[in-house]
Amino acid sequence: MKTIYLQALGIWLLFAVVANINGIIRNLGYGPFMPELTAHQLSCLTGAVAFGTVMFLFFRLTKAEFSRMDLFLIGSMWLAMTICFEFLFGHYVIGHSWDRLLADYNLLKGRLWVLILLWTWLGPLIMGSLASGDLSLLGAGANRVTEVS
Template sequence: MEKIYLQAIGIWLLFAFVANINGIIRNYVYGPKLDELTAHQISCFTGITMFFIVMYLWLRYTGASYTAHNLIVIGVAFLFATVAFEFLFGHYIIGHSWEKLLHDYNFLKGRLWSLVLVWTTVGPYVVAKYVLGKI
């Protein structure tokens, strides 16, 4: 397996850690002062920003070589891993209903979680190509 793919597994685990920190900040810092939807929306944008920072640092300083194809594969893998974790862990471990889990996917009701998933998918490619100019 190529080194960049092994690193991607670690990066996805780091995303999970960063997402939890983001949620803790939302729940204890600004969430109690705002309505739930506004707190959710802010949290989505801070999460995207945190993921950008992780991707930037990873792709800037990695010793592994990578191609556009590698980063597209990694982005799709990040998407599937995130959605699988969200639904499987959320339903079977935490015990959330499917309805509650699907709630954050309703973009028409102001739920922005889908933007986090879009960024998680395209972010590695976008950062490498348009921010770092490496591919």
């Protein structure tokens, strides 16, 4: 297995820590002072910024080589792991109903969780390209390997 994928697994675990800190700040900080939906939306925004920062730093600091395909596969891996964790941990450990878990996917009711999932999936491609300074990783050009120094 390529080094970048093993590192990406560790970064996903860091996302779990970041998400929990974000949730604690929401629940104990600003959440009690605003409607639940507004707190959810603000939390999604702060979570997306935090995840983007972690992604950028990861791809900037790693010594591992990565290609556009690697970035796409990392995003796909993070997406699958996040959805599995959300449903399995949320239902079987926390005890949330399936209906409650699915409710966060309703964009028409202002629930923004699906946008976090989209960012989790596409963020590596965007932030990896920005962090490496190789914006061709975003395009349809050759799938070349980029080494970040």
